[in-house]
Amino acid sequence: MPTIIVMNNATEQMLGQRLNQQQALFAAQAAMRNVWLARPGDVVIATARPDDDFLAYLADVLGWHAQDGSPPLEFVTPEIGADSVVLNDEALLDRDVIRALRRAIGTSDGWSMLACYQTAGTARLQEELGLGASGGQAIARRYAEHFGTDLLNRKSHFRQFAVGTGLPVPEGAIVTDEAGLKRAIDALLPQTGKVMVKLDNGAGGTGNVVLSEGEVGPSPGAFQSILLPVANVDNRAEMVSALWQTLQQRSSGPLVVEAYYPADAMFYLEFVIEPDGRAEFTNSGSIRLRRSTDPAAASLFWVGLELPAALAPARLAEATLHCGRLLQLAAMMGYRGHINIDAIITPAGRLLFNEANARWGGGTVLHEVATRLLGAGFTASHVAASFRDVPSPGFRRLVALLEASGLAFNASNCTGIVVLACDDAHTQTFEALVIAPSSTVARAMERRLLELVHHERGIAA
Structure with a gap:
């Protein structure tokens, strides 16, 4: 069945705020990794079409063979905003986009749609194109049309759902005013010495702030850490007041305040x-996180993900069992599609859930690529580890380095590196996926490629 792939990553619905030009450009480029979800014959709605070199590389890695000289994929890109626009509902429902999609799919019979984030706009687009839906699919479309997906992506709602379904979560509160924020901080600080304040919407930790009376530094899951005055009550009150105002300016609405726990393991579980x-x-x-090379950086550097999660089988089973109740609730409400649930294991061994995201996750593409190359159940024998935001020597040169060094993915031994995305036009960075029989081998291959790229860029400079 052919599919319309909608790469509407990092929309305002996901982040809870209007994006500035820089944020929109970054989001648009980051979304391009998801072209790996497509199959021959699919139509991709994206902010820009990847260049021919990258599409040829993708087809070669996946073993696609064009038939009758026709391209394996067709792209539809909105005119408004060029390649820096995020695919929000306005862009998706542009009349030119709809006309281009109708030309691309011909008859709507047999077509389906796969969107990163199901919105009222994606539901309307399905209706405009005449895509059929019945049973649970029709329920899901109506649910998205009424902004139901937003419920499963807001921090306050997650906490409400988690408490109601018995998921273990950090001690915390939902606050709706400045006074409530101050009370919650004072009440929760004694638990661990730190609290996290979360915007209701904010993907990737972009809306999370950690407060502490002791030593502060970049903290996992937060974009900023703040030292609270201990002795001066007035200064402390002013600081909390300023934080409330700042966060409300970014995205007005309730905040979640939680006791902040260090983690021995940070992981996610993805379901459909x-x-x-x-x-x-x-x-x-x-x-995978590490400290930034910039000592002044307020947040940790996001390296990537490694599949499967490094958990003891009993802990994974425990986490999955807890998730089942939340998933049942989401299904009863009408949601259908991808949903990711984040959790940690504390040094004391507590399992705590942090949030849920009803959309594609960071591991969706990694899982898809590894499954297509190795088959279902690849995690029984291999790991798939990503690393991103690496300075690029240029896409062609990067691929040549992989091939010359023997690091390129080799189907005969099911090991090697795949370039997931390479943005030489804007960020000059790339993201790669290592498929290897163990984490140790994966790290060694990653380090080797980073050395080669560093050497290559030094020569070019």
């Missing part, structure tokens, strides 16, 4: 809720 309401486990992954 099928049209009949059943939740199928798809993958798990560990979150």
